[in-house]
Amino acid sequence: MIMNRQRTGKLFVTMAMALVVLMSLTVSGQEGNEPGVVSLSADDTLQCTERLSLYRAARDGGDIGSSLDLWRRLLADCPSVSEDIYINGELFYREQFDMTGREEYIDSMLMIITQRTFYFNNRSSNDLHKADILFELAGDNPEYLGLCYNLLTEVSESSPDQMECAHLVRLAIAAASLYTMDFIESGEMGNAFVTAIGTLDWRMENNVAGCSNAEDLANLETFYRTSGAMTCEGLETLYSGKIDRNFRDTAFVSKVHAMLNEAGCENSELYYNVAVKIFANDRSAENAVRLAELNAARNNMDRAISYFTEAYNRDTNRIVRSGVLTRVALMELERGKRQEARDRAEHAFQLNNRNAGALMILADCYAGAELGNKFDNLAAYWVAVDYLQAAMRIDPSFKAEAEGKIRAYMKLFPTREDCFYRKILDEGVVYNVGGWVNEVTRVRFRKE
Helix, strand or coil: CCCCCCCCCCCCHHHHHHHHHHCCCCCCCCCCCCCCCCCCCCCCHHHHHHHHHHHHHHHHCCCHHHHHHHHHHHHHHCCCCCCHHHHHHHHHHHHHHHHHCCCHHHHHHHHHHHHHHHHHCCHHHHHHHHHHHHHHHCCCCHHHHHHHHHHHHHHHHHCHHHCCHHHHHHHHHHHHHHHHCCCCCHHHHHHHHHHHHHHHHHHHHCCCCCCCCHHHHHHHHHHHHHCCCCCHHHHHHHHCCHHHHCCCCHHHHHHHHHHHHHCCCCCCHHHHHHHHHHHHHCCCHHHHHHHHHHHHHCCCHHHHHHHHHHHHHHCCCHHHHHHHHHHHHHHHHHCCCHHHHHHHHHHHHHHCCCCHHHHHHHHHHHCCCCCCCHHHHHHHHHHHHHHHHHHHHHCHHHHHHHHHHHHHHHCCCCCHHHHHCCCCCCCCCEEEECCCCCEEEECCCCCC
């Protein structure tokens, strides 16, 4: 069957319906009642019980031909006499499959289990048993693998408590296989992994019997992280509750933080919550800065300043403090507070005279500054270029950015005529830019 990812939802429904229709025949898969056989009523308990005894005697005596004939008659005439006839029938067809490898025996096993469910219920358990058979025998047959996936998905939704941990692993593996075959979308595969990982993780955390294989969980998480199916929503589902219960588990918190970074979830609530937990475990300047920036991005400026202050006070190293102040300056500049940003950047450079980033921020503070008169507004670009040139000298990695800004700012310098009206006749003379800038620079005419 050829399918593609445009086909969403449950897969291979047609095959499942065909199996149900075929169940109207005997479970041999090809024939109905044999000629000359009179069907008995299922209510004829005595005759059915006698036939069951005869069948068991033949089976236990090793009379394969007789027992098979009696089994077929029992199935046709007394389908509800004993669940044992379905168990034995499945074993027979499994033996035939093992000897021949023919797929029709897989179909026969599935039909046997379907009829068993009809008469003896336990649908979820029997569906999981079908999935086990299909998972083991499917190979690269997408129809069988798809049916296995559907069965596991349906039980995970209707009767999740009946799924063993091995079934959860198989659900994810089947989804991944179907995804690589181009049968399902990455989103559907991601949902399967979230179901499997989340349930496995919860069971292991709560010491549920049969769920102690941490390697399986780790392998599922690794594939989820590398498959392209990991999403912010999936991570929220998996870890939003657990992160609060296990915030002292630093390895777990670090893992979730890494996964969120890999999925690009820096704007999610879980990311912020994880950052809080990281800071609670390690009240370092770096972790305080992370929280400060997250709060600034959320426009919680008072809290951002509080965390920046915390970062500054946490580490007396001049280099670290310079870095913290540089980030505060950048935040203030983004808020349009040029003077405050200038003060922070100047302080940052005083603490570390190799901090070219602080000089870049000073240049941005002065470029475009409104100082009360047109000439000083233009003259401020002289100061901005001074700082850009200084930043390049200290750190050549800023060269490309700085040179681009310099070319733009030179077009905004005062013209020779502007300077003439200020009685400035020559380039290179010293000039003090007024207003809150209050910087000494040298005159340069705009190139026209």
